[in-house]
Amino acid sequence: MISIDGHSILLELLVPPGSDPVVAEYALQVLADAILWMYLFTGKGSYDQIDEKEKISALIGERDRMKKENRDLKTLEVIRSRLREMAAEITPGYRYTGTVYREIGMQNSDFGGMENVGNTTITMNRIMPYPEMTDPAFEYMIRVKVHEFYHNLNGSEVTGKTPFELWLNEAVTAFMENKYHARLFGEDYSRLQTVLGLYAPSTGTFALDAGSASLPIEPDGFNDPNDLITGITYVKAAEFVRMIEILMGKELFVKGLDLYHSRYRHANATWQQWISAMEEVSGHNLTGMARTWLKQTGFPIVTISGRYDHDQHRYEMTVTQAVPSQGIPWTFPFHAALVDKDGNDLAERIIRIDDTETVITFDNIEEPAFLSLNRGYSFYGKVIADTDPEVLRTQAARDTDSVNRYIAMYQLAEQEIIRLIKDPGKEPSHEYLALYFRILSDDDLSHNLGGLLLTLFDSVDAPEYAHRYRALYNARRAIEHALATRYEQELQDLYHQHDQRVPLTVPMELNVPSIKERQVKNSCLALLSCLDTPKIHSLIRAQLETGAVATDRVRAFSLYLHSAASDRLEVMEKVGSAAVGHPVSWEAFLAAVGGCSAPDVVTLICQTEKSPRFDITQVNDHRALYGSFAANRKISLQTPEGRGLFGDILQKLVSINQNSVVSLMRACDAIDLMEKEYHEPLIEMLVSFQNTLDPDRHAVVLHSIRRLLMGAPSALQAWESVHGPASGSN
Secondary structure: OEEEOOEEEEEEEEOOOOOOHHHHHHHHHHHHHHHHHHHHHOOOOOOOOHHHHHHHHHHHHHHHHHHHHOOOHHHHHHHHHHHHHHHHOOOOOOOOOOOEEEEEEEOOOOOOEEOOOOEEEEEHHHOOOOOOOOHHHHHHHHHHHHHHHHOOOEOOOEEEOOHHHHHHHHHHHHHHHHHHHHHHHOHHHHHHHHHHHHHOOOOOHHHHHHOOOOOOOOOOOOOOHHHHOOHHHHHHHHHHHHHHHHHHOHHHHHHHHHHHHHHOOOEEEOHHHHHHHHHHHHOOOOHHHHHHHHHOOOOOEEEEEEEEEOOOOEEEEEEEEEOOOOOOOOOEEEEEEEEOOOOOEEEEEEEEEOOOEEEEEEOOOOOOOEEEEOHHHOOOOEEEEOOOHHHHHHHHHHOOOHHHHHHHHHHHHHHHHHHHHHOOOOOOOHHHHHHHHHHHOOHHHHHHHOOHHHOOOOOOOOOOOOOOHHHHHHHHHHHHHHHHHHOHHHHHHHHHHOOOOOOOOOOHHHHHHHHHHHHHHHHHHHHHHOOOOHHHHHHHHHHHHHOOOHHHHHHHHHHHHOOOOOOHHHHHHHHHHHHOOOHHHHHHHHHHHHOOOOOOHHHHHHHHHOOOOOOOOOHHHHHHHHHHHHHOHHHHOOOHHHHHHHHHHHHHHOOOOHHHHHHHHHHHOOHHHOOHHHHHHHHHHHHHHHOOOOOOOOHHHHHHHHHHHHOOHHHHHHHHHHHOOOOOOO
16 A cells, blocks of 8 residues: 555555565565655656655655554654645645556566556566566566556556557656666666667667668558567657757656646647647757657767867867768757866757757867767767777776766777777787776776676677677677786675675665675676686586575576586586576576577577476567577577577467567578678578468568568578579568
């Protein structure tokens, strides 16, 4: 039960009989906290009376503790009276109109959650903080609960007029979900986590958006409703909403959102009506911007050049965006700062970019040491700027903007990776290794960002290297091995320093720091694992056997499976046997096996498929095992045995879940950009699969294959020169 301003809502959780009541109660408290946040900190008064709202939140917490402990009824009544008075003095946000809100555990669903007024379904593996739940899954649980509850307002009380407006229901809701996550985990951490999701190789939003099967946020047509439910809808569209907020200012944005929800309550609305409400409140012209972002695929690629005039003390920055073929320029907010060598901002501006070229002038300013560009990731896109390694190292160490610190590290890593691909015998630079370790050792950064700033991807932006997956992986491993070799003892010390054994069911103010600490600890362990020595094997195995939380055990298992330890297969069998006891641990086990990069991974996956516990008809099972394998493109696409297994998986799965098949095939959306040796065999895999499908029963999958073939004209031509025309490729 949650009570706010005299209105009570009964919260119910429908999960299997015998579920741990402590875990279930914690899940309900997570939901109650999200509902309270939505009442206090959303709506047109979101940024008004913040101190008063924080006091209300604290007083509600005190009231609930007293109720639970049956303490001092007179004091309790005084608190209730005071809460009613305080609630009457604020402008509240969303107030749920029902008296009961129910979360229902759902098994075998394509979706993490599904909103229904008063009766929301959430995938069973993410509805409660089971002891078997990993930290990322815990963060997802928080997100999905606030996301689905906000849908009572945005998606139910007001909903899109046509299926094409589905993005509006989801984007605004995902945007608010991000706001709540930032409240709990910190703005820097939450924003950087989103940016990492944009950049992630294979599964990231940029990779999806640049692929041959990509669709705009609001396509003109679709062959299957699931075409409208992708990262484009939940991430890119949410970034579009965020750009609108930046241009309007957060105070006017919430007023525009409130106008939209008030004007169209219990009705259907178009995106034009949403934009119109925003324009009415802000006075900004946003319609043209919206049309471009909703109808044009891809994202802005922005090139920055600059010149400092010593005589005039003026810095002139030129922002140039590449316009898509037959497209139009994007409109977006560009947040830039000029920074001195100590990390102090000399000047900072947010500019609306509308044209292919924009000049920004900063007057009466010292010469900057570096530029901090697209701060906070103000626009969804990428920035290209000529920056030498010394300047990037300064920025990575000194920029106050966490996103720019990461981007500087990303660019430095790209330089190292490309150098190692060109000359595999070289060592990573001492300067880069020292900087990486200095950041890893920074306690303040660890407390704020956990291990996010240390993320090393198998990816680069340079197109000539971006799809050489094996070479990229080898270069990253070389960097990690060099770090482990150089700092072995220091990494072990940091590992023990950050060792946390706090369960997920502690209060959130203890949980969040512990999650961040574990990220750093497991980053150290992952680096040490590259040494692949018996000493490190023992360290990993000790964590696997004694880890107090699932994240530690799963991470240790993944590292051990990838090692050369003589007993790794016996350990895999033991861990798998233990994992079958709970669907959450089983899902984590399958994902670890599927995502393994060991030379025998195809054999391991085939062995796992034969387990009586593996059920290919269950979405959690096949997406965990096959999804992680498909994303591992250096094996799934660029080895003969990987392609053989991938083809078999698609064939087995197509009669069970076509949506999952389409999702797996997105791994093939950049065939033309790969090395030519892979062109013909990958087209062969797709065409062979296509030829087994029935046009009536498998229309959605066939359409996806056609899009992939049309998006790989060079590879298709190479295949057709040997085999003749491919049916359905035009």
